[in-house]
Amino acid sequence: MRIGIIDPTHPVLTQRLQEAGHSCIQLHALSGNEQEAARVDLDGLVVRSKKLDAATIDRSPRLRFIARVGAGLENIDVHHCRKKDILVLNSPEGNRDGVGESCVMLLLALMKSLVHANMSVRAGLWPREALRGTDLRGKTVGIIGFGQMGSSFAEKLRGFGVRILGHDKYRSGFSRAGIEECGLERVLNDSDVISLHLPLNEETAHYADTAFFGRLRNPVWFLNTSRGGVVDTKALLDAIDEGRVIAAALDVLEFERPELDGLDASLDRPTHDRLIHHDRVLLTPHIAGVTHEGKFKMADVLATKILHHFPHATT
Helix, strand or coil: EEEEECCCCCHHHHHCCCCCEEEEHHHHHCCCHHHHHHHCCCCEEECCCEEEEEHHHHCCCCCCCCEEECCCCCCCCCCHHHHHEEEEEECCHCCCHHHHHHHHHHHHHHHHHHHHHHHHHHHHCCCCCCCCCCCCCEEEEEECCCCCHHHHHHHHHCCCCCCEECCCCCCCCCEEEEECCCCCHHHHHHHEEEEECCCCCCCCCCCHHHHHHHHHCCCEEEECCCCHEEEEHHHHHHHHCCCCCCEEEEEECCCHHHHHHHCCCCHHHHHHHHHHCCCCCCEECCCCCCCCCHHHHHHHHHHHHHHHHCCCCCC
């Protein structure tokens, strides 16, 4: 099979595919005209961040699969792939540990005022009482979306003495020691912490909106490490200012990269500026799952999945 590699990936992916007899064409290293010529007779595509719409997919009429190095599939027209019987693969197992660990880090940073403490000491201040933290033990953590990332966060919370509520519209049967599977209302009613682990699609765009925050019974710490577009930024900031949300940690932003998020989200400059300067929002640049280990594992897991369906070049 001829497999086109659209974005640079960890070399283990190409190495394993070539060892199985497949031919890998590094499309990202070719000029535009060379890429177009190479796409015509490709059997597979491997992509990381580039957008693959229907027109782009159709430029490779022999395609049998598209494989995404990572978790989300919002940059691939999955519906078009289904119509053309093109297999779509991804590798969320590869960076689940990085995301789960980052969620714990972000939550503790919020609850212990870590960023403000660091800035205070560097400014020659020592405001211990003003920065008195909150313990995680005894709190209820609501996890919305219990796939690879949500379940990883739950695993990392073991030992903190918390109650974990898990809600997933499309998954069930994941209740076990320390984890209660429940509906959304219980998450909104009982949680002290809410963490989103949702894919971005038409159903989840602005999932956390004004109505969502209005249904919270108690003030919560709020985390989003999934996709920026699942949160209505203005609604979140309003909820913080109204006391419904104590503080928020966002690894992804609604205004981050709209071409990847799949939203026609023109930049709302006033809300963007309000977010950037809000002292109760902790921001990181979409790095929750970006680790050295994760880079290798995402490529390695994806190679395993490709080779499961297409074991060798004669298949």
